[in-house]
Each structure stands twice: as C-alpha cells, then as structure tokens.
Amino acid sequence: MTTVTLANMPIDLSHYEAVLLDLDGTIYHEDHALPGAIDLIRRLQKRGQKYACLSNSTNSPQRLADRLKTMGADVQLDHIYTATRALADYVLTMTAPQRRPRIFNLSTEGMHELLDGAVDWVESADQPCDAIVVGSPVSHYAGEDRQRIALLLARQGARVMGFPDRVYPSPRGLEFGSGALTHMLAYAAGVTPILLGKPQATFFNALCQKLGVNPARCVLIGDNLETDILGAKNVGMSTILTLTGITQRSHLSSVGANHQPDHVIDDLTQL
Ligand SMILES: [Mg+2]
Known part of the structure; x- marks a missing residue:
C-alpha cells in the first residue's frame, strides 16, 4: 500500500512508544467511523502497541467504548481517556x-x-x-x-x-x-x-503517566490544530493532523510555526 504525506514520505507509527488517537473528527464523526479508523485501531491492538483514545467529550468513557463497539472496535475502558474522566478525578480530590x-x-x-x-x-x-x-x-x-x-x-x-x-x-x-x-x-x-482536557499539558502528561511512556516518544493523531496539535507539541509529542474533522488544509497557512503538525493526512487510510 502506498502512503503519502505532504512531504511525500510514508509515516511509520510502529517506532513510537504510544499512539494517541483523538476521537471526534479523527476516529469517528457522530455515529460513523471515519475512513481507516477501525483498521488502524485493530492494527495497533494486533501488534500490541500502546495506544489511547482521547477526547474532550463530556460523555463517560463507557459511552464512548459502547459507541466504538457499534463501529467494530473493541476498545477497553483503560484505553479511553476523556476530559470528563480527568475532571471527575480532580473533583474527587477537592475536599478529600x-x-x-x-x-x-x-x-x-x-x-x-x-x-x-x-x-x-x-x-x-x-x-x-x-x-x-x-x-x-x-x-x-x-x-x-x-x-x-x-x-x-x-x-x-x-x-x-x-x-x-x-x-x-x-x-x-x-x-x-x-x-x-x-x-x-x-x-x-x-x-x-x-x-481540564486538551490542550492542557496536565491532561497529556497525566495520560502519558498512566501509559508509562515518555511524551517525546509518542505521536498524537488529531483533527484540531489548537486542542490536539498545539497541546501535544507543547509536551514534546510528534503530531499528525487529519483533515477529516474541524481543520481544513487552508487553515494551516494562517497559524504560526508552533501550531504546525509534523504531518498532514487526508484521512487515516494514509497511515
Ligand atoms: Mg477532534
């Protein structure tokens, strides 16, 4: 299979310690999986690579797991890290x-x-x-x-x-x-x-701590320049922007160097 990026180089995910996948606009939109998404999750699972699905969604991780299941991906709850979970963890320490x-x-x-x-x-x-x-x-x-x-x-x-x-x-x-x-x-x-949530460094660092990985050895794949790409770059991650969600290619010219992803893909079939 030929993979093409803006730099015309194939993207090999296997050498990263962990692959972090944004959900909405990257893996799915509403109730349907985006092209290549379920296949990518299955490949990560098959080769035993560490991965996590992350989202600023206010749904519980269980609801997101249920949604992924209807699309054909069996993702365990400990692979889903949401802003809701991060906020709940924070709330529960407030008065303890x-x-x-x-x-x-x-x-x-x-x-x-x-x-x-x-x-x-x-x-x-x-x-x-x-x-x-x-x-x-x-x-x-x-x-x-x-x-x-x-x-x-x-x-x-x-x-x-x-x-x-x-x-x-x-x-x-x-x-x-x-x-x-x-x-x-x-x-x-x-x-x-x-x-609490993306793009805050505390959110990404807490997730990497849970996974036992170094942020600098991880790659994040997401559709949002601000919450995904900038947030991940700020903690030293590699980044891949997919154009299946909120960001269009034309947006890239209007943001500074610190917002630019390492790679841009049309959808996840290019990975
Ligand atoms: Mg998104």
Missing part, C-alpha cells in the same frame, strides 16, 4: 479526605454517571456548593433554568470547572463547545474557570 464534594452538574448524563455516589449533588442556589461542572450549552443538565442556578452558585463562591473546547462539529454545523459555556458562566460570575 474530610468530606464528599458538593457539586452542581451543568453538564451531561455521562458526568452524572461518573460522579454519582461519590459526590453530594447540589440542586438549588440556596445549597452550599464547592464546584459547578460545565458541559456544552446543549448538554442534558445545562438548560436555561439550571444555568441561572449555576450563575448564583458561582457568584456565591462555587468554583467553575469545565473543558477547553470552543466549538465542536455537528450535523447542523459548528456548535458552541463546553469551553464557551464555561467562560460565559465564569465571566458573568467574575471568576476564573478551571479547565
């Missing part, structure tokens, strides 16, 4: 070991599943609250009435915690991401939000 954290959910059912039983849920503005976890504006728990409660809680001192995504692609076009709602709430409350 004295008591359980008191949390208002302005996010998804996936977040509810991850934290239920380990936190005390806040449901109204007159309850004490340690933190608000924020998803995208269309999240199950992010309706307008709950946004108003969250605003009061944040103004009373609850920390505002969310994910860095500005936008995400959907069948209707670009949608406001969880980061957009997180910043809107934080701005209205006059507080600084805590963001």
Whole structure:
C-alpha cells in the first residue's frame, strides 16, 4: 500500500512508544467511523502497541467504548481517556479526605454517571456548593433554568470547572463547545474557570503517566490544530493532523510555526 504525506514520505507509527488517537473528527464523526479508523485501531491492538483514545467529550468513557463497539472496535475502558474522566478525578480530590464534594452538574448524563455516589449533588442556589461542572450549552443538565442556578452558585463562591473546547462539529454545523459555556458562566460570575482536557499539558502528561511512556516518544493523531496539535507539541509529542474533522488544509497557512503538525493526512487510510 502506498502512503503519502505532504512531504511525500510514508509515516511509520510502529517506532513510537504510544499512539494517541483523538476521537471526534479523527476516529469517528457522530455515529460513523471515519475512513481507516477501525483498521488502524485493530492494527495497533494486533501488534500490541500502546495506544489511547482521547477526547474532550463530556460523555463517560463507557459511552464512548459502547459507541466504538457499534463501529467494530473493541476498545477497553483503560484505553479511553476523556476530559470528563480527568475532571471527575480532580473533583474527587477537592475536599478529600474530610468530606464528599458538593457539586452542581451543568453538564451531561455521562458526568452524572461518573460522579454519582461519590459526590453530594447540589440542586438549588440556596445549597452550599464547592464546584459547578460545565458541559456544552446543549448538554442534558445545562438548560436555561439550571444555568441561572449555576450563575448564583458561582457568584456565591462555587468554583467553575469545565473543558477547553470552543466549538465542536455537528450535523447542523459548528456548535458552541463546553469551553464557551464555561467562560460565559465564569465571566458573568467574575471568576476564573478551571479547565481540564486538551490542550492542557496536565491532561497529556497525566495520560502519558498512566501509559508509562515518555511524551517525546509518542505521536498524537488529531483533527484540531489548537486542542490536539498545539497541546501535544507543547509536551514534546510528534503530531499528525487529519483533515477529516474541524481543520481544513487552508487553515494551516494562517497559524504560526508552533501550531504546525509534523504531518498532514487526508484521512487515516494514509497511515
Ligand atoms: Mg477532534
């Protein structure tokens, strides 16, 4: 099989300690796998190479594993690292070991599943609250009435915690991401939000620590110049941009050298 990159050189993934795969826009779009994605995951599994699927999705890792399974990829939960998982891990350390954290959910059912039983849920503005976890504006728990409660809680001192995504692609076009709602709430409350997920170095470094690999010996494959490529480059990873998601080839000319990926591919069949 011939593989072609911008530099016209084949890309060999086998010499990396780990291959990190963004999910939305790289492995799948909505409910269908993108070209070459399932084949790539199966090849990584077959040769026993370390890999992880990562996402700023506010779905739980179990839901993402279920989605991958319907597409034909059997990915174990410990190979899926999401911003939701990172945020849940953070939330659970906030008030330990004295008591359980008191949390208002302005996010998804996936977040509810991850934290239920380990936190005390806040449901109204007159309850004490340690933190608000924020998803995208269309999240199950992010309706307008709950946004108003969250605003009061944040103004009373609850920390505002969310994910860095500005936008995400959907069948209707670009949608406001969880980061957009997180910043809107934080701005209205006059507080600084805590963001967990790509492109933060803590997110990539925590994942590499879990995998037992050196970031400089890893490659990340993703569709987003800012959250995937820049984030991974900042911790020393090699990077491959796939044009199946949010970034178009024309975007490359408008960003600086620190945003440029090592390779650009049309889709994963080129790997
Ligand atoms: Mg993506």
